[in-house]
Amino acid sequence: MMQRTLTLASGLRCHLYHQPDAREAAALMQVGAGSLHEPDRWPGLAHLLEHLLFCDSARFSGSQRLMPWVQQQGGEVNATTRLSRSAWFFQLPAPALEGGVTRLADMLLAPKLTPDVIRQECAVIDAEYQLLQSHSEALSEAALLHPLGERFRRFRAGSRAAFGDNVTDLQRALRRFHQTRFTAPAMQLWLSGPQSLDELESLAAAFSGLPGDSVPALPVVPQQPDDNAITLLELPGDNAFWLTLLTPYSHNFSDSVTLLRSYWLDEAEGGLLHQLRGEKLCDTLQVSWLWQDTRHALLALRFSAPAISSAQAWRIEQRVWQHLQAVQHTTLRQQQHYLQLAQRDFRAETPLRQLRLRAAAEAPAAHLPSDLASAILQLTQARRMRLLTRQPLSNALTCITQGFTLRCSRGAFSADVPAAAVRWQFPPRAIRADATGSGGTAAALPQALPVEPAETLLLRPACYQPLADRAGMAYQRRLRPLLAELRHLGGRGVWQQQQGIWQLLLDIPADAAVAWQLLPAITAQLSAADEAGDPPEPAAIVIRQLLQTLPSQLLHPASARRWQAAWCGHDRHLNHYAAQSLARLRRQATPSASPPLRRGITPVACQGRDQALLLFIPLTAPDDISLAALQALGLFLAPRFFQRLRVEQQTGYVVTARYERCADVDGLLFALQSPDISWVRLLIHCRRFLLDMQTVLSQSDDETLRAWQQTLQERCQPHANRQVAQDLLRREAGGPCLTPEAVAALTLPHMLQLFRQLVRQRRRWRVLINRP
Template identity: 45%
Template sequence: MSEQRQLRLPNGLRVTLIHQPDARQAAALAQVAAGSHDEPERWPGLAHLLEHLLFSDSAAYQGNDRLMPWVQAAGGRLNATTLTRSSAWFFEVEPGLLAEGVTRLADMLAAPQFTPEAIAQESAVIDAEYQLIQQHTPSRREAALFTRVSAPSAFQRFHIGSRQAFGADSGALKQALHQFHQQFFHTGQISLWLQGPQSLDELAQLALRVSQSLPQGGEREPQAAAPGFVADADIALHTQGHGQLWISAYLRGDIDAIRDGVTLLREFLQDEAPGGAMASLRQRRWAQQLEVKWLCLDRAGGWLALQFDTDHPDAVCAWFSHALRALATTSPQQQRHYLHLAQQRFAALMPLDQLRERAFGFAPPAGAEGFMPLLRQLADAPQARLWSAASVQGEPVETQGFRLMLRAWRPVSVQDAPPALQFHPLAQPAAALTPPDARAPLLHLAADSAPATLLLRPDFFTALSPATAVGLDRQLRPLFALLRHQGGAAGWRESQGSWQLEAQLPSGCEAWLASLPDALRFPAKDRRAAPPDDVAIRELLRQLPQAVSITAGTGRWRAALHGGTAKQYAAVAQWLAPIVWDAGRPEQPERRGRQLIVDHPGKDSALLLFLPCPPAVPLAALRALALLMEPRFFQRMRVEQQIGYVVSCRYHRCADRDGILFALQSPDIAPDALLAQCHTFLQQLRIADDPQILESCRARLHALLAAPQEAVAAMQLALRRVGGLRDIDEASVAALTQTALHQAQTHLLNEWHSGVLLRTR
C-alpha cells in the first residue's frame, strides 16, 4: 500500500511524495506552470524549443553526464512534454539512482546553458518534428477542433515551432529563451513529484536538498481563461484511415474534483464486458474503441475530449446522451466497484506512468463523491464535436501550421433505439462445466505462490499478422473485461515482436478459462487492409516482426503458469488442452537477408535495419556492443549530422531473434543514403582497449540479470530455455572479453547481407 505526502516548501516549491514499498523503480517528474499558451506571440514554438533545450548542457552537467544520456546509460526511461498551460520533464531509474537523477533534473531546470550549437541543433530537430506532425492524424484532428474556439486566441496560434518561426536572428532567439526561462522557471511555478520505495522522510529530504538549487520566486496569478466555443461548434475534417468522432466539453470548477469524476467516468465508458458501455457500441458495430483525453487543464477547469473510432458518428452522439442518463442511475455500490477497477488499473502502472497520470492524466480518486455532479455538468455543458473520415469533402483552411480540409457538420437524429447498458457487480449464476480429459503441457513456476499468472504465446519464430492480432484482440476484450469484474486482470500485448496473453487468475474462474480456447481461434481473414500508421518509422516497426519471423502464426500456443495451487494448475492445464501442446524444439531460422519496401503516404524517408546475432557471436558480446553503439550512433546521426527526428541504434529482440536494430527517419535523406550511413558507422566504430569500458558493459549487464524478475519475464525466459533458445547469464557476462567485442563487430560487418531491411519507397 502506497503512502502519500504533499508539502509546500518555504521557498514556494510544491512537492508530492509517494512511498511505494514494492516499487522496483523510482521516478521523478517536474512540472512548470507555463506552456505553449504562455509563450510570446512573437516566438511561436518557444516553449517547445525550451522543453528540448533543457536536456542539453546545464551548469553542472555536460556531455554524457547530462540527464538524458545518464538515464539512457542506466537503462532507465525519460521524456518531456509541452502542454497548453504547463510543461513537464520526467524520468525513471532504479531506486538507488533517484537522488543522482533528481540532482541533474534540478540543475537543468535551474541553469540551462543555451549554447548556440544546442539552439541550432534543437531548432533543426523541432523543424523535422513539425514536418512529421503535419501528417500526424491525431494532431490534425486536434487542430481542427481548436478552430471551434472563439477565445482565447492562443488556441488558434502555431505552437509546434519551426526553423522559419524561430528565424535567423539567433541572438534574439537566445534572449527570448532566457526571458521565458527567467519568467517561469522558479520555485513558485514548479511542482515536483517523487515516487519510489524510499520512505517519505527520505524523499522529503531529497526534495528539500534539490529545491535549494532552484531559482526562488513567487507564485504568479493564474492566467487561465476558459475556452469559449463558436456558435456552430461542430466540424468535419478530411483524414485518411478509419473514421473518428470527438465529443468535447469544457468543465468548470474545482479541477481536482473534475479530474476525479472523469477518471471514474472513463472506467464506466470503457467497460467491454457483455452489456457494458463499450461492449454495447461494439455489439451494434457503432464504434470499436474509446479513448479519453484532456485537451487543456488549468486551474479554471479542463477541456475534455472523448475519442471514438467509428463510422457512425450520428449513432454515437445519440448513444452518448443515453449513456449519461444511464450512468445517472448507478448505485453507490456500482460506483465503488468501478472506482476499484480504476485503482487496480492505476496500481499496475510503473512509477513513471503513475506520476504522469497524477500530474496531467487520470489518477483514481479515493471516493466517488464527485461523479454525479460531473454527470450533471456534462449533460448541460456546451459541446464542440469533430467528425473526421476519408469520406469528408471540405474546403482548405490554413490554421496552426496545418492545411486542413474542413466543412460544417451536424449529427442527424437516428431511429434505432439505444442499447440497454449493464453495470457491475452483477449476479453470475454458476454453470456446470466439464473440462477436457487431456492436459496441456503447461510449464509451472513458483508453485503455491500468489497470484496465479498465466502466459500464452505463439510458437517460437512465428509472428501474427497485424490483422490477426487485431482480430484476436477484439475477440479477447470482452473476456478480459469479465475477468476484471471477477477480481483478475488480463491483457493482450506485443512483447519483443511476439503477441502474448497475460492473465492474473482469481480463484473460481473456470468459466472464464473454458471460454478462452474459443476466443483464441484465429479470426476469419479481414480483406480490408489496416491503414498505415501516420509516422513512417512506426509503420515499419509494425511490419518488422513478420519480416523477421520464419512463418506466420500457426495457431499453436506455448503456455506457462507462475504461482497458483496444484488445483489451479490442473484446471488451467485441462482447459488449455485444445490449443496448447508440446511443440518440441523450434526450427532455427535461416540466415538470409530480406528487403521489404513499404509504401507510406508521408513525405519522410524511413529505414529499419535488423542485423541478427551471428551464431558465432556470444549474446553477451552482442548486447555489450549495442551498449557502446547506442550513444555514439545518436551523437553522430542526431547531433553532428542532424539526420532527423528519429535516430536509434540498440539491441533488439524480435520474433525470438536477437540482433542490433538501426532506426532512422529523415525529411531530407533518401533510404539508400541512410543505409549507407549505418554501414559507415559500423565500419568506423572504434572500440578502445580500455578495461574500464569493458567493466562498465559487464556491470550494466550484471545489473540487468540482478534486477528482480516479474512473473511474466520469468515465464518468458523459462519457455525460451525449454525451447533451447539462448539468453545471457552471469557466466557469459563474466566471460565477456575485449576480443569478443571486436569479433562481434567483425561478424556483423561480414554478415551485413543477412540483415532484414525495411524502408519506405
C-alpha cells in the same frame, strides 16, 4: 506504498512515493507554462526550450547530460510541451535515482543555452514541424481547438522560419522565458522509488535553488463554440469521431472524470464500448484531456473505426449521453467496484507512467468522489465541439490554423430520430462455475514460482511462429468481452503484442471458480475457425509504421499454427485444469528450430512524406553470454548513436539505437527518420557509425564494463510473472536468456568480437525503408 507531500522553502510542491518492492525509480518535473504562455513574437518558444534543456548545463555536458546518461543506465527519458504545462521525466534502475535527479535539477536550473546549440535544436524543431504536417492527431487537435479563439489558433510547433536568423534575440527570449516561468511556485516535482520518504525528500532538495518568485497569472478565456455544429476534416486512414467537452475544471471534477473513464472503457457485455461495437459504430475509444488550466478544461472522447458516417457519429453521441444517465443511477457498491478497477489498473503501470498520470490529474482517487452526479451534470451541460475525420471530403475549404493547412467543412449536427433505449449492465455480477475442474488427462503445463501474488497463465504461438496481425486482431475482437469479465471477477487478462508476438496473459484471482467459468470459453475462441480481422491502424509516424511491419518482415509465415503455454504460480490444481482447458489447442511439444530469417532491403508502403530507415542486425550466436554481450552493446551504442546522428550530424527527428527482441529474434535495432535525407544516405551514416564504434569499443575500460554489467544484472531479476513465464518458454524452445552467470562472465574482448562479427555479416542485415 507510502506517500508524502511537502512544500520546500522556495515554494516548490513535492510529491513523494515510497514503493518498497520497486526495482525502477522515476522522476517528473512539471512547469505550469506551455505554448499558451509564449510571447507573441516567438511562437514555438516553449517547445524549443523543452529540447534545449536536455543540452549542456552548468555541471553536466556531453555524455554526462541527463539523456545520454539515462540511456547508459538502460532507462528512458523524455519531455512534453502542452498548451498550459510542460514536463520532463525519466525512469531508470532505482540505485541510479540520485544521479538522475541531480542531472534533472541542474538542467532545469542552469541551462547554458549557447548559440550553437540553439541553432542545432532549431533545425530539429523544424524537422519535427515537417513531420507534424501529416500527423493525424496533431491535425485533429488543431481543428478541434480552432473554434476556441485566436489564442488557440496560434502557431506553436516552432520552425526555423518562425525563430528567424537572429540567434542573439532568440537566446535572450529563451532566457527570459526560463527566468520568468521556471520558478518554484509554478513548478511541481514527483519522485517515486524504493527509497524511503526521508531519502526521497533529501533528493528533492536538489531543486532548492529554484527562484521563489511568483509567476503572474495569464488566464486564457476560450470562446464558446457552436453546440450544434460538427467539423468534417479530410484525413487518410481510419475515421475518427471526436466528441470534446469544454468544462469548468477542478481537482474534484477531474477525479470524477477518472472514475467515469473506468466506466467508459469497460469492454464487458452491457457497457458502452460493447454496445457501440455491437451496433458497428466504432472499434476503439480513447479518453484524454486536451487542455487543462486552473479554471477550464477540454475533455476529448475519440471514437475510431474504418468508417464512421455523420449519422453514426450522431448515434454514438446519443449512446454516450444515455450511458452517462445510467451511470448516474449506479449504486455506491458499483461505483466502488469501478474505482477499485481503476486503482488496480493504475498499480499495474510502470513507475514513470504512474507519475505521468498523477501529473496529468488522471490517477484514480483514494476514495469515491462525493460529487459524481454533479460532474455528470456538468458534462451533459458542457459546450460541445465535434470533429469527424473522413477521406475523401467533398466541398472542403482550406483552413490554416496552428501553422497547419487543413481541408475541412462545417455543418449542422442533428437528427430527427432519437436513439432507442438500451439496457445497460454494470458489474459486479455473481460467479457461476460451469465446470468442476475434474477429469482429463492432459499433461501439466511447465510451471515456475511466481514473483507476484497471482496465478498466471501465459499462452502464445510457438517460438518463431508469430501470428499475422489480421489473425491477432480477429482474436482480440473475440476475446475482449471474456477478458473484461475476468477483470470484473478480480483477475486480469490481456491479449496484445509483446516483442512482435501476439500472446495471452491471464492472472487468475484467488477464487478458482473464475478459472472454471472462463478458461474453457477463452480456449473455444482461440480454437475457433480463422476469420479475417481488420489490420491495426497504422502508426502516425513513419518509423513506427516500419516497426509495426518488422515481425512479418523478419520471419516467413508459419505453415501450421502451434501454441506454447506456461504457468507461473503455486497452484498445481489450477495448472492441471488450465492444461485440460487448452487441450484442444495444438501445442508445441519439442523445441522450435530457428528458421531462416528474411534479409536484404525492402520498401514498405507508409503514410507520410519523410524518409525513414529501420536496420535490424540479428544475433548470430544463440547462447546466454552472446545475448548478454548483445544487450551490453545496446547500452554502449544508444547514447553514441544519438549524439552522432541527432546532435552532431542532425540527420532528423527520430534517431535511436537499442537492443531489441522481435518475433523471438534478438538483435540490434537502428531507426532513423529525416525530412530531407534519403534512405541511402541514412544507411551510409549507420555503416560509418558502426565501423567507427569498433575503435571506440576497443578503448573501453573495465570500469565501463562493470557499469554495463550492473545494469544488466538488474534486468536479470524478473519483476513480473509474465517475465518468468516468458523466460521459461524461451528455455523450453532452446533460446538464450539473460542470466546473472552470463552477465558476470561477460568480457570486453567477447563484446568486441561479437560486434565485429555483426558488422561484417552485412548480408544478414534486415533493412526496411518507407515507400510513400
